[in-house]
Amino acid sequence: MSVAPVRMAAADRRRHLIETAIRVFSEGSYRGTTTAEIARAAGVSEPILYRHFASKRDLYLAALDHVWAKAKAMWEEALLGSPSVDAGLADMGRGHFSVHDCKFQLAELWVQALGEAADDAELRTYLKRHLREVHDFVAGTIRRGQAEGSLHPGRDAEAEAWVFMAGGLLGMVGRRVGLLGDDEVARIRAARLEWMRA
Numbered sequence: 191m192s193v194a195p196v197r198m199a200a201a202d203r204r205r206h207l208i209e210t211a212i213r214v215f216s217e218g219s220y221r222g223t224t225t226a227e228i229a230r231a232a233g234v235s236e237p238i239l240y241r242h243f244a245s246k247r248d249l250y251l252a253a254l255d256h257v258w259a260k261a262k263a264m265w266e267e268a269l270l271g272s273p274s275v276d277a278g279l280a281d282m283g284r285g286h287f288s289v290h291d292c293k294f295q296l297a298e299l300w301v302q303a304l305g306e307a308a309d310d311a312e313l314r315t316y317l318k319r320h321l322r323e324v325h326d327f328v329a330g331t332i333r334r335g336q337a338e339g340s341l342h343p344g345r346d347a348e349a350e351a352w353v354f355m356a357g358g359l360l361g362m363v364g365r366r367v368g369l370l371g372d373d374e375v376a377r378i379r380a381a382r383l384e385w386m387r388a
Contacts, residue, residue, distance in 0.1 A: 200242075203234075203238070203242065204242045204252075205256075206232060207228070207232050207234070207239060207242055207243070207249065208249070208252050208253050208256045209256070210228055210231050210232040211223075211228045211232075211249050211250070211252075211253045212253045212256065212257060212295055212299070213231070214227055214228050214231050215250065215253060215298075215299060215302065216294070216295050216298045216299070219302055219305075220246075220250055220302040220303065220305070220306050221302075221305075221306065223246075224246075225239055225240070225246050225249070228246075228249065247310070247312065247313060250299075250303070250313075251313075251316050253299060254296075254299050254300075254303065254316075254320060255320075257292050257295045257296045257299060258296060258320065258323070258324065260292040261292045261296050262327060264282075264292060265278075265282045265327075265331075268281040268282045269281075269282070269331065274335070274338060274340035275331060275332075275334050275335030275338060275340050275341060276335055276340040276341055276383065276386065276387050276388075277340070278331075279331070279335070279383055279386070280383055283376075283379040283383070294362070296358070297358045297359060297361060297362035298362055300317075300321075300358070300359060300362070301359060301362050301363065301366070303317050304317070304359075321355070324355060325348075325351045325352060325355060326351075328350075328351035328354050328355065329347045329348050329350075329351035330347075332345070332347040332350055332351060332354075332386070333347045335386070339388055340387065340388060341386050341387060341388055342385075342386060342387060342388045343388065345385075345386055350386060353382065354382070357378060357379065357382060360375075360378070361375040361378075
């Protein structure tokens, strides 16, 4: 017996599909996940999913945008609630990692996208823009910390922002293959922050 989909406003349905796709992609992979699986997990038919997204790639890109918006909002909140940028960076790095954590989801989706980008020009173009946006946010945050005096003024903010992002990818790869535990990732993060402090 099939259950009729719950009626939702279009914007709510779109957000529900994106959040479901994030979970399904994070538990599996971009290549291995089908739109039928996502639709089933969201409690809708595939035609309803395709009313909102033209393709699996479009849904995946919307998922990346959604997770980045959540991560950025959390990071901004951590920075605003901290007495200094270096304390805010420490707060940004802390937290429980689960498949429901947007930091985890962002790194997971990056790892998957990187694996597909070589064969997909549209995904590669999107990923370059997206990663540059994340980089620019992090570099701007580092420059703010340098201006306030909590981060070392001699550090190259542009280069350090790439290192910050690489750490997120390293943590995800380490977790996926069992190379790094949470305690090791925390030590790496603490060492990087100590390097950045004034």
